[in-house]
Amino acid sequence: MIITDNLTKKYGGHLALDRLNLQVKEGEIYCLLGANGAGKTTTINLLLGFLEPSSGSAFINQVNVKENAQATKKFLAYIPENLMLYPSLTALENLDYFSGIAGKKLGQDELRNYLSEAGLQEEAFGRRISTYSKGMRQKVGIAIALAKHAKVLLLDEPTSGLDPQASHEFGRLLRQLSNLGVATLMATHDLFRAKEVATKIGIMKNGQLKREFYANEISLAELEETYLGLMQPKAAAL
Numbered sequence: 001m002i003i004t005d006n007l008t009k010k011y012g013g014h015l016a017l018d019r020l021n022l023q024v025k026e027g028e029i030y031c032l033l034g035a036n037g038a039g040k041t042t043t044i045n046l047l048l049g050f051l052e053p054s055s056g057s058a059f060i061n062q063v064n065v066k067e068n069a070q071a072t073k074k075f076l077a078y079i080p081e082n083l084m085l086y087p088s089l090t091a092l093e094n095l096d097y098f099s100g101i102a103g104k105k106l107g108q109d110e111l112r113n114y115l116s117e118a119g120l121q122e123e124a125f126g127r128r129i130s131t132y133s134k135g136m137r138q139k140v141g142i143a144i145a146l147a148k149h150a151k152v153l154l155l156d157e158p159t160s161g162l163d164p165q166a167s168h169e170f171g172r173l174l175r176q177l178s179n180l181g182v183a184t185l186m187a188t189h190d191l192f193r194a195k196e197v198a199t200k201i202g203i204m205k206n207g208q209l210k211r212e213f214y215a216n217e218i219s220l221a222e223l224e225e226t227y228l229g230l231m232q233p234k235a236a237a238l
């Protein structure tokens, strides 16, 4: 479970995140939308413990990230826009390495099973990551999350640059993880994918969460209308 409690971040005098309160429960997929500079990446970096909050708190499975970032790591998997894997190692070797860091020593069959579950074609398992497409690398990221038995998944624009089919496939994998009880927070610009994959959607502007709804309570057209309406300069004071 992910909780932020009045989470606030200032960079110098600039208020990048302003008293954010959100909750992502077990099995929920929360998509965070917002224009460039809205505060999405700042939120994720605070949850990862990469940044310290100016005030307020972030919790991963009841653990306060600021107080014990290290303890939250065992629950967490993180897939950024460009996942850092070792390019000269194969998918099997990368998965072996990253699950080893997470304290799981897995046999070859287990490694292969996780890569299969993540939707990677078997012919690719032994190929170097440097030969992979972005969609394939993201699948290795999902395999790492699966192998780690992550309880919380943080994603920062993971589908940007993926073709529609790869993006759809990625969404399917996220739902699979959510069925396993993983709490997922995904920052994205993709309204369509958010509507397709999310259980809950939040729209941020200027560091504030302006709207929040359950994805099944709003149509894609309504979501787009609400989003565009909020992005109008006159809506800044909302």
Ligand SMILES: Nc1ncnc2c1ncn2[C@@H]1O[C@H](COP(=O)(O)OP(=O)(O)OP(=O)(O)O)[C@@H](O)[C@H]1O
Pocket: 011, 014, 016, 034, 035, 036, 037, 038, 039, 040, 041, 042, 043
């Ligand atoms: N290290 C930093 N130093 C100063 N200001 C920063 C820093 N990182 C982010 N900001 C500012 O904080 C605000 C929020 O940025 P953030 O990257 O969280 O937005 P975002 O919603 O993720 O945007 P994008 O969609 O472009 O990724 C922006 O105004 C940005 O310029």
